[in-house]
Amino acid sequence: MPYVAVSALSHPGLVRDHNEDSLVVGPWTLCATATRTPQTFVFPLGDPLVVAVADGIGGQPAGEVASALVVRQLSALGPALGGEEAVREAVALCDRAVYAASDGDPELTAMGTTVAGAVVLDGSLISFNVGDSRVFDATGEELRLVSVDDNPPLPPGMRTSSVLTQAIGGGGGPGGILPHVSVQPAGPGARYLVCSDGLTDPVPEEEVGELLRAHDDGMAVFELWRAAIEAGGPDNITLALVRIGS
Template sequence: MPYITVTALSHPGLLRDHNEDSLVAGPWTLCGTVTENPQTLVFPLGTPLVVAVADGIGGQPAGEVASALTVRQLAAVGPGLGSEQAVREALDVCNRAVYAAAGRDPELSTMGTTVAGAVVLRESLVVFNVGDSRVLSVTEEGLHRMSVDDSPPLAPGHRTTSLVTQALGGTRTYNEITPHVTTAPLTPLNRYLVCTDGLTDPVPESELDDLLRAHDTGRAAFELWKTAIEAGGPDNITLALIGIGD
């Protein structure tokens, strides 16, 4: 029987005093926790399986609350995410839930989070994101970015920016979102990397590609994390590697 493997890891990095990232894989969530050792989960291929990361917006209150709320909502509705429209509606619900929670508590008033992930279907993959967390396909030809960063133009000489032009929540008054949602064929020979910018900011995609060519499953996740740490670990690092087996 064909199956899906999800190898996940989440870590605060070296400079943050706590982890504002969260992760969902099917019904399983990690919210603001630390897993230096990659965890691998196995699911049957068939029922829609959502795998996503959410990165609480730094410099604003309670990013970990917003990211945890988002992944728990996605976990609850994951088996029903069988189409692009269902994913868009689920992200809209997440956005409204973040604003509603912020409206109930002044200390949470501007909390927000990015989100990026994929819903694995029997023959296709529905990829989605709001913000600058990423989804990449790992192919024989190299890495291919499947998500679309919601970021302003980069300043001359800069490879990254911490600014985002769209998020779930993050403002005092409600803003609608326009999620990036696309469908791609599910290719068993490929792997898929879902990650926060704590990985992609310090580690260029060319280096990610080299690591993923050299390693698989748990070792690959560990090497990705270690490389981000060796590059200074400036932010929370959360990642999930999706593979298809038979």
């Protein structure tokens, strides 16, 4: 029977004093805390399965509250995310929920988060993102970025930026986001990586690809996390590796 295996991990890294990332894998959520080791979940392929990472915006209040709100909304909506329009509306609903939660609460004003994820369907995968958390197609020999970073153009020689051109929440008012949504064919053997920039900022894309070619499932997630830690672990690290099996 076709199935979906998802291996996931969330960790504060070595510099931040707490974790503002949150994670959803189907009905399971991990909000602003940490896993000691990669967790692997197996689901039958068929009904929509949402896998997503939300990275609370640093330097603004309550990033962990915003990221947790988003993944809990996506978990509740996940079984209904059977098409592109449903995914777009779900992301818009997440944006409205973050603003509604911050309305009138000075401690939550301007809180925001990125989000990136995948909805696994029978025969296809819908990727989506707002912000600079990422989704990669790791099926072939070459790692392929399928999300779109919401960062301004980088100056020559710079590989990453902490500046966001859009996010969920963040103080600009609800309704202003344009989520990036695309559909890819995905059958047995397909693999996708969903991650926060705590992985991709310190670890070059070439190294991420090498580790994914050498390892699978929980071991791949562990080795990617270790690479980020060995590179200094400057930010929260959250990642989920999706594999479709037969």
